Amino acid sequence: MEGITTSDAQARVATDSAALEMRAVSKRYGSNVVLDEVTMQVFPGETVAVIGENGAGKSTLAKLMAGVIRPDGGEIRFRGVPVSFNSPRDALQAGIGFIPQELAYFPHLSVAENILVGVWPSRVGVVSHRELKNQAADAAEKFGIQVDMRRTMGALKVGELQLVEILKALCREASVLILDEPTAALTDAESRNLFRVLGGLAERGHGVLYISHRMDEVFRFSDRVDVLRNGRLVASASTREATPGYLIEQMLGQAAQELTVVESAATTETEPALAIRDWRKSGEPGLKGVSLEVAQGEVVGLFGLRGSGAELVAEGVGGLHRDIEGEIRIRGRSPSRSLTSPGAARRAAVGYIPAERKREGLVLSLPVQANLGLLVLSSLSRVGILRSRIERDSARLWTKRFNIRIRSLGQLTAELSGGNQQKVMVASRLAARPVVFALQEPTRGVDVGARVELHRFIRDVAAKGVGLLVVTTDVEEAVMLTDRLLVMRDGAIVAELVGESKTQGRALAFAAGEAA
Amino acid sequence: MSASGRESTIDVKDASFRGVPLRRRTLREVGIQAFGVGVFYVLVLIFFSIEAPHFLQYSNFALILADVAVIGIVSIGQAIAIISGGFDLSVSGTLPLGSVAYADLVNHGVNYPLAVFIVILIGAGVGVVNGFIVARLGINPLITTLGTLSIAGGLAYTITNGVTIPFTYPSAGVWGNPAFERVQWGVVALVVLAVAGTLVLRYTVYGRSLYAIGGNKEASRLAGMRVNLLTASVYIVSGGCAAFAGVVIASQLLAGSASVGSDSNLLSITAVILGGAALTGGVGGIPGTMLGVLLLGTIANGMALMQVQTFYQQIATGCVLLVAVGFGRLRSYLAGTG
Amino acid sequence: MKRLRVRLVGIAALALVVSGVALLATTSATARPKATYTFTYANVTDKSPLFKLVGDLMVTDGKKVGITVKRFDNDFSASTALSNAQLMVQEQPNLIIDWTGTESIGNSIGAIFKRANIPCIAVNQTIAGCPYFNLQNKYLGLGAAQIVVPIMKQKNWTSKDTTIVMLFNPGAGAEVNSNGRYFYSYVSARTPGMPKRTPTSITDSTTTIGPLPSGVQINGADALEPSYTAMKNELQLLPADRHLIVFTQNDDSALGAWRAITQASRQKNTLIIGQGADADGLKNLRTNPSWVAEGSVFFEFWPEYQLAMGVSILNGVKTPPLTLAPQTVLSKQTVKKYYGNGLHPIVSPALPVQDRYLIKSGILQQFGNVPGVK
Numbered sequence A: 001m002e003g004i005t006t007s008d009a010q011a012r013v014a015t016d017s018a019a020l021e022m023r024a025v026s027k028r029y030g031s032n033v034v035l036d037e038v039t040m041q042v043f044p045g046e047t048v049a050v051i052g053e054n055g056a057g058k059s060t061l062a063k064l065m066a067g068v069i070r071p072d073g074g075e076i077r078f079r080g081v082p083v084s085f086n087s088p089r090d091a092l093q094a095g096i097g098f099i100p101q102e103l104a105y106f107p108h109l110s111v112a113e114n115i116l117v118g119v120w121p122s123r124v125g126v127v128s129h130r131e132l133k134n135q136a137a138d139a140a141e142k143f144g145i146q147v148d149m150r151r152t153m154g155a156l157k158v159g160e161l162q163l164v165e166i167l168k169a170l171c172r173e174a175s176v177l178i179l180d181e182p183t184a185a186l187t188d189a190e191s192r193n194l195f196r197v198l199g200g201l202a203e204r205g206h207g208v209l210y211i212s213h214r215m216d217e218v219f220r221f222s223d224r225v226d227v228l229r230n231g232r233l234v235a236s237a238s239t240r241e242a243t244p245g246y247l248i249e250q251m252l253g254q255a256a257q258e259l260t261v262v263e264s265a266a267t268t269e270t271e272p273a274l275a276i277r278d279w280r281k282s283g284e285p286g287l288k289g290v291s292l293e294v295a296q297g298e299v300v301g302l303f304g305l306r307g308s309g310a311e312l313v314a315e316g317v318g319g320l321h322r323d324i325e326g327e328i329r330i331r332g333r334s335p336s337r338s339l340t341s342p343g344a345a346r347r348a349a350v351g352y353i354p355a356e357r358k359r360e361g362l363v364l365s366l367p368v369q370a371n372l373g374l375l376v377l378s379s380l381s382r383v384g385i386l387r388s389r390i391e392r393d394s395a396r397l398w399t400k401r402f403n404i405r406i407r408s409l410g411q412l413t414a415e416l417s418g419g420n421q422q423k424v425m426v427a428s429r430l431a432a433r434p435v436v437f438a439l440q441e442p443t444r445g446v447d448v449g450a451r452v453e454l455h456r457f458i459r460d461v462a463a464k465g466v467g468l469l470v471v472t473t474d475v476e477e478a479v480m481l482t483d484r485l486l487v488m489r490d491g492a493i494v495a496e497l498v499g500e501s502k503t504q505g506r507a508l509a510f511a512a513g514e515a516a
Numbered sequence B: 001m002s003a004s005g006r007e008s009t010i011d012v013k014d015a016s017f018r019g020v021p022l023r024r025r026t027l028r029e030v031g032i033q034a035f036g037v038g039v040f041y042v043l044v045l046i047f048f049s050i051e052a053p054h055f056l057q058y059s060n061f062a063l064i065l066a067d068v069a070v071i072g073i074v075s076i077g078q079a080i081a082i083i084s085g086g087f088d089l090s091v092s093g094t095l096p097l098g099s100v101a102y103a104d105l106v107n108h109g110v111n112y113p114l115a116v117f118i119v120i121l122i123g124a125g126v127g128v129v130n131g132f133i134v135a136r137l138g139i140n141p142l143i144t145t146l147g148t149l150s151i152a153g154g155l156a157y158t159i160t161n162g163v164t165i166p167f168t169y170p171s172a173g174v175w176g177n178p179a180f181e182r183v184q185w186g187v188v189a190l191v192v193l194a195v196a197g198t199l200v201l202r203y204t205v206y207g208r209s210l211y212a213i214g215g216n217k218e219a220s221r222l223a224g225m226r227v228n229l230l231t232a233s234v235y236i237v238s239g240g241c242a243a244f245a246g247v248v249i250a251s252q253l254l255a256g257s258a259s260v261g262s263d264s265n266l267l268s269i270t271a272v273i274l275g276g277a278a279l280t281g282g283v284g285g286i287p288g289t290m291l292g293v294l295l296l297g298t299i300a301n302g303m304a305l306m307q308v309q310t311f312y313q314q315i316a317t318g319c320v321l322l323v324a325v326g327f328g329r330l331r332s333y334l335a336g337t338g
Numbered sequence C: 001m002k003r004l005r006v007r008l009v010g011i012a013a014l015a016l017v018v019s020g021v022a023l024l025a026t027t028s029a030t031a032r033p034k035a036t037y038t039f040t041y042a043n044v045t046d047k048s049p050l051f052k053l054v055g056d057l058m059v060t061d062g063k064k065v066g067i068t069v070k071r072f073d074n075d076f077s078a079s080t081a082l083s084n085a086q087l088m089v090q091e092q093p094n095l096i097i098d099w100t101g102t103e104s105i106g107n108s109i110g111a112i113f114k115r116a117n118i119p120c121i122a123v124n125q126t127i128a129g130c131p132y133f134n135l136q137n138k139y140l141g142l143g144a145a146q147i148v149v150p151i152m153k154q155k156n157w158t159s160k161d162t163t164i165v166m167l168f169n170p171g172a173g174a175e176v177n178s179n180g181r182y183f184y185s186y187v188s189a190r191t192p193g194m195p196k197r198t199p200t201s202i203t204d205s206t207t208t209i210g211p212l213p214s215g216v217q218i219n220g221a222d223a224l225e226p227s228y229t230a231m232k233n234e235l236q237l238l239p240a241d242r243h244l245i246v247f248t249q250n251d252d253s254a255l256g257a258w259r260a261i262t263q264a265s266r267q268k269n270t271l272i273i274g275q276g277a278d279a280d281g282l283k284n285l286r287t288n289p290s291w292v293a294e295g296s297v298f299f300e301f302w303p304e305y306q307l308a309m310g311v312s313i314l315n316g317v318k319t320p321p322l323t324l325a326p327q328t329v330l331s332k333q334t335v336k337k338y339y340g341n342g343l344h345p346i347v348s349p350a351l352p353v354q355d356r357y358l359i360k361s362g363i364l365q366q367f368g369n370v371p372g373v374k
Helices: A007-017 A058-065 A088-094 A111-115 A129-143 A158-172 A188-203 A215-220 A242-251 A309-318 A340-347 A355-359 A368-372 A374-380 A387-403 A419-429 A449-462 A475-481 A505-514 B005-009 B012-019 B024-050 B059-085 B091-107 B112-136 B141-160 B184-202 B205-215 B215-223 B227-253 B263-273 B286-305 B310-335 C004-025 C047-066 C078-090 C104-117 C137-155 C173-189 C225-238 C252-264 C279-287 C298-315 C335-339 C353-361
Strands: A020-029 A032-042 A049-053 A073-078 A081-083 A096-099 A178-180 A209-210 A224-229 A232-238 A275-283 A287-294 A299-305 A327-330 A350-353 A438-441 A467-472 A483-488 A494-497 B178-180 C037-043 C067-075 C093-098 C120-123 C132-134 C162-168 C215-219 C243-247 C271-275 C291-296 C322-324 C328-331
Touching: A020 A058, A032 A049, A032 A058, A032 A073, A032 A209, A049 A058, A049 A215, A058 A096, A058 A178, A058 A209, A058 A355, A058 B091, A073 B112, A088 A096, A096 A158, A096 B024, A096 C037, A111 A129, A111 A158, A129 A158, A129 A299, A158 A178, A158 A188, A178 A188, A188 A215, A188 C252, A215 A242, A215 A505, A215 C132, A224 A242, A232 A242, A242 A483, A242 A505, A275 A309, A275 A505, A287 A299, A287 A467, A287 A494, A287 A505, A299 A309, A299 A449, A299 A475, A309 A438, A309 A467, A340 A350, A350 A419, A350 C132, A350 C353, A355 A368, A355 A419, A368 A374, A368 A387, A368 B205, A387 A419, A387 C271, A419 A449, A449 A467, A449 A475, A467 A475, A475 A505, A483 A505, A494 A505, A494 C279, A505 B005, A505 B012, A505 C225, B012 B227, B024 B286, B059 B091, B059 B184, B059 B205, B059 B263, B059 B286, B059 C078, B059 C335, B091 B112, B091 B141, B091 B227, B091 B263, B112 B141, B112 B227, B178 B184, B184 B205, B184 B227, B184 B286, B205 B227, B215 B227, B227 C078, B263 B310, B286 B310, B286 C078, C004 C353, C037 C047, C037 C298, C037 C335, C047 C067, C047 C298, C078 C093, C078 C104, C093 C104, C093 C298, C104 C120, C132 C298, C137 C173, C137 C243, C137 C291, C137 C328, C162 C173, C162 C225, C162 C252, C173 C215, C173 C243, C215 C225, C243 C252, C252 C271, C252 C291, C271 C279, C279 C291, C279 C335, C322 C353, C328 C335
Parallel strands: A032 A232, A049 A209, A049 A224, A096 A178, A178 A209, A299 A467, A299 A483, A350 A438, A438 A467, C037 C067, C037 C093, C093 C120, C120 C132, C132 C322, C162 C215, C162 C243, C243 C271, C271 C291
Antiparallel strands: A020 A032, A020 A073, A073 A081, A224 A232, A275 A287, A275 A327, A483 A494, C291 C328
């Protein structure tokens, strides 16, 4: 079904005051300003979609509204009254229900027990299960949500889990619901069901705000769209009047249109550095027959939203998955041992940069020098004994080449900034002299200066004949850095963008599922 | 595009972390722990010099060294385990097992060096079991080593039927004999092992890899290290050390006993933490551990000289551990990783 | 920085508390009086009230006769005993008395004393080169047997209907376990028809003696629960009308065995012998008709005997291989004489012959506990 008719929404806007209002709310982390004086409202009976690029501040905004974090500036008003939440419980008590992306529930308890957690009906301290089920069932019926009360929470599918979360909030008399990327892990049918439920709630006077970057959803299931860019609210339009193009333009900003054209170093004279044929993997997300080639000296990008399977391809190349079926060739030859472990990948001259440098890429407790040499300890040693002079000299070389800002090689890696840490990680992988290099989110959490440098290094590496596969959810980087951009959605490559057709707008559109 | 439009103003010279030049800062953090324990140790020395009769004598120091030789050797193995992110509670079973096995072997006429070698193999064997269960089966070290603790300790009792086995030939107790000027061979062994351990941890690929997997197992795995093998190996080292420590205590007692070393697991962990390690792994070192061992031994010695009842000694040891943990927290807080 | 400072202050405070506590503990120790000798004494353990009492008495008794005793606690631990041995040597006392609590480390401890050339006394566990003070379990067995045989005759218990149950502890060694074996040997020699055995012929692996069986040896581990379980199991194998004589090695074991007997309602048919003269043992001896004997080693008098022994050694007297601890097996008739109505002995048994050399030291006289010693 379609969303609420806008005339209803408009009528309500005119008469009632905002259920939830953010007035010039700001939030900063250290010197990093994540939200800059954002003002927005959610009216009762209204459904608002908040969209924006990665890092625009959408999640932070939702968390502020839900009481998970507190603003550094500005004011939050609920039903016209200024409020200050110290915890999500406060927010919930006030009437704001938050459905986060990662659901927290009790998998071993039943649905009913989860819905009413904290307020289980009991007599003399003994929980009455019949009463519990009845209360939960009543609530479900009242709000038009269908779910079996007796089942164990852990057995439910994601879509059902979300509905239970919503019910939980509603049982606490939430009048505003905030959802963070609700459909990221849902199937089409589940999404439709979710929005049906949300629509019903809106009709009953609840306010709904959800974060998304799926254009199709935004246009089908919202009254109003608010666009965040770089922590600022740059647009707020009624959905009926907005167009996808306008929204994308607002999301990306005007400057995005200029692209620096870089000479591609790709060569087709030799065997491709990397060739993947028909990769399949079951599961959610999975791969449904992905094939691609990266020529020597070429930078191929793989862009997709979360859940598209792009990260699986990079991880698979890096040797992290054993259950991917299909062929792989490095410089025309199958690797002597299938890439089922990171060690095997390294021995096959494949370099891999994981997405989370702190968790997966660096040993923060070690000094910089040690992290730089982490993959090549054997070549820095003789008979198992580390040659500290060689290690130091190599480290100095890499530090210089990548312009890593440190005071001393002995400095703990934990103390470096994000950008410098990223450089250390990249350098450490390059030290192993790969011929294929798969990178995930190479400039995530990195300041502008380091980002530019990293992009330049990647280009330099390509110029030396290495084939690079860059997987990123940053569309600007996807377009700027790559020679060819492959877009993935739902486990398959849905588009290949080259040259003139390689634009951010088209990349987004394909990734979101709009034919363009 | 990211919300980094603001970030161009971030100082890329963040390397100077709050304005303190980094070399000094790193030393400061690393030094805090050792510094803290070292100062504490000096305070303890001063206190006992005043309060405990006979404390400041050379013979007393030789005595302290002899006392700590055993727990010191165990702590070397424990340090290696903890740095790599694990820990070994089974040493309290392997130690008596080693002492009893050694007594049994030498009483049956087995030549002494061979007996030592066999006992170390036994300890390594316990370590292999630990290593396999922790690394391959993925069961956490607490449960695993508790299990092998019971098994090894129980084995020690069954071999002896609960009785202490005296040495038939006192010459088998060579480790208890003075090497020079009242310093026992056991102490010499401790120093040799400590030096060897320090060198391995600092200057070999193996040692570096241990710090890596202790600091971040996942990153090490992704860097291609053979994490399972490394994880398992530390238990072999720890078991071997504990068994050898059993040889030393048996040599000192001229008897093998299944009831020695029952608190060696917690004491060795205490010493390693005092020496700057974190229970999560990735930091620490053997010199600091040796300082920790000395501290514990000195406190025990001083209190015995002061004729303090054993209950108070227990309290004191417990306090020292809490202090050590406090210092550890302070250190990670300062490093920004706490 | 502020947090750092706060923490340092906290740690310093903690250190001060610890030292304060330690200081308090030591100020409760006795000050040094003008004394003639200084002894050091390492007690088997201060954690058990009975043994702690012995340690306390050693210090106060010593003070009474002008000997300063510095006290150590071996804590039933071999490595602590070793360490204490070194510490005691460091004190340079006139004499060391050491109750190590662990068998078989005597060689290493003895070597330490020998190297330091300090005379020593080994209590209960042997130490190489040190004169030995200990009870002899043989007499505990014999003494109990001497009490039991007349009672058997009086009750008309014969070899055809009586089983002697010996609870023993394999880990305790041959000397300790000899008590029950001497008991059986004596009783069987005086009971016509009962298979006779010498004490040494009964070993740790002996389980039954004779077809009836006339003798049974079960492992009670000298502890409460294991003795209870062992006795309970054994009772299943002995017919309900069998007369039982239960010999135990300590009162914990006796209580455990007695519990099993009570539960099986076999009290009337059972005689039981306890050891150690602790509170429960004495109570049962006085009130329980089946509890006919209680071995006592008069721990409370050990200090004065050992002090006398020490002084004798320093006077150059050559000691016998074993200086016997005061011991006797109490019967219902004799308990009043030795223990009055209380839990502590009021008089010691007569001095054994081999101990007569102690008289010359003049120590025992000052306590007046040993009859016939002036």
